[in-house]
Amino acid sequence: MKKKERLGARINMSEMFENKNSRTELSQLGEFGLIKHLTQWIELKNKSSIKGVGDDAAVIDCGEYVQVITTDMLLEGIHFDLTYTPLKHLGYKAVVINLSDVYAMNARPQHITVSIGLSNKVSLEAVEELYAGIRLACQDYEIDLIGGDTCSSESGIVISITAIGTANKKDISYRSGAKETNLICVSGDLGAAYMGLRILEREKQVYLDNPKMQPDLQGKDYLLERQLKPEARKDIYEWLTENRIVPTSMIDISDGLSSELLHLCEASSCGCMIYESRLPIDHLTAEQALEFNMSPATCALNGGEDYELLFTVPVELHDKIKEQGDINIIGHITTAENGKYISDSQDQIHELSAQGWNAFSS
Ligand code: ADP
Numbered sequence: 001m002k003k004k005e006r007l008g009a010r011i012n013m014s015e016m017f018e019n020k021n022s023r024t025e026l027s028q029l030g031e032f033g034l035i036k037h038l039t040q041w042i043e044l045k046n047k048s049s050i051k052g053v054g055d056d057a058a059v060i061d062c063g064e065y066v067q068v069i070t071t072d073m074l075l076e077g078i079h080f081d082l083t084y085t086p087l088k089h090l091g092y093k094a095v096v097i098n099l100s101d102v103y104a105m106n107a108r109p110q111h112i113t114v115s116i117g118l119s120n121k122v123s124l125e126a127v128e129e130l131y132a133g134i135r136l137a138c139q140d141y142e143i144d145l146i147g148g149d150t151c152s153s154e155s156g157i158v159i160s161i162t163a164i165g166t167a168n169k170k171d172i173s174y175r176s177g178a179k180e181t182n183l184i185c186v187s188g189d190l191g192a193a194y195m196g197l198r199i200l201e202r203e204k205q206v207y208l209d210n211p212k213m214q215p216d217l218q219g220k221d222y223l224l225e226r227q228l229k230p231e232a233r234k235d236i237y238e239w240l241t242e243n244r245i246v247p248t249s250m251i252d253i254s255d256g257l258s259s260e261l262l263h264l265c266e267a268s269s270c271g272c273m274i275y276e277s278r279l280p281i282d283h284l285t286a287e288q289a290l291e292f293n294m295s296p297a298t299c300a301l302n303g304g305e306d307y308e309l310l311f312t313v314p315v316e317l318h319d320k321i322k323e324q325g326d327i328n329i330i331g332h333i334t335t336a337e338n339g340k341y342i343s344d345s346q347d348q349i350h351e352l353s354a355q356g357w358n359a360f361s362s
């Protein structure tokens, strides 16, 4: 056996955060660069570890079937604002965003664990509300809550959920399987959750400026619901399964379509061409975007928090995909040398760039 590395006990308090020789800001790497930097040493040692870091979920061989495992953390003040987020909605959403990552592997989620950090400003009634949302999501998606952890927190509410799902090994869709000529498909419509967030932020500001004002949210139900109570695409997963379609690649687009399509192309070593005119945008999203002086396409490409599935299938499945009704074909996969592009409504071609969510962007 290899000798264990000794860490020793020398501690220098001031050096902890200020190494005089070098200091690199996390914003220089960005979230994805940081993850890469921290995990590049990993070599999977256990035969059962089929896929580790780098996809929507890890994949573990269990013999007859595989298990997929994913985890996501939500922090108060970073991921949610309790001024306008009802706790029941928050609990629901915290579960759903994890389930979305399981569906993105083309697997069926069955179990979750829930870990929470609570500050002393949180009452029992408040945690009960949070759990009412968690419970509702477990009912709606037929999930068992099988454990977790409970801690006190000095900096607001923390929620970390792990979801576990199962699939046949041959049915798993990785980010890495897209092939030239494959169709690029996306479920649902895009940009609405971001518009919902912008409305809530605007009304918060109005309220802070004048606490007597009540928020004006008339006619905004759809946009707000997409932000506060998103759904994972269980129905799309089930439709794919019923129709024996295994996407050649799949990813969930919580961080924005552009950013996730770039991840998919990078993992698959391919290029892409998508068409702005084919981006699915609800008319309420488009109207709201124009009210905010934004282009609806920008919201759809970079808004984020649309828990929809982005996937690729062989071109022969074109008509079958069209039958489903809530899946749009937005372009096709090309070779890596061809690059990653979007064609706008005037047929001008632009390089696809990611402006989506990045936890450590400067
Ligand atoms: P998603 O947006 O689908 O939740 P992330 O972008 O958070 O995925 O993570 C990308 C990949 O990096 C995943 O495989 C995830 O498990 C892994 N990952 C993220 N943070 C860490 C970390 N601190 N240590 C090890 N792996 C990580």
Ligand code: MG
Pocket: 055, 056, 101, 104, 251, 252, 253, 254
């Ligand atoms: Mg994901």
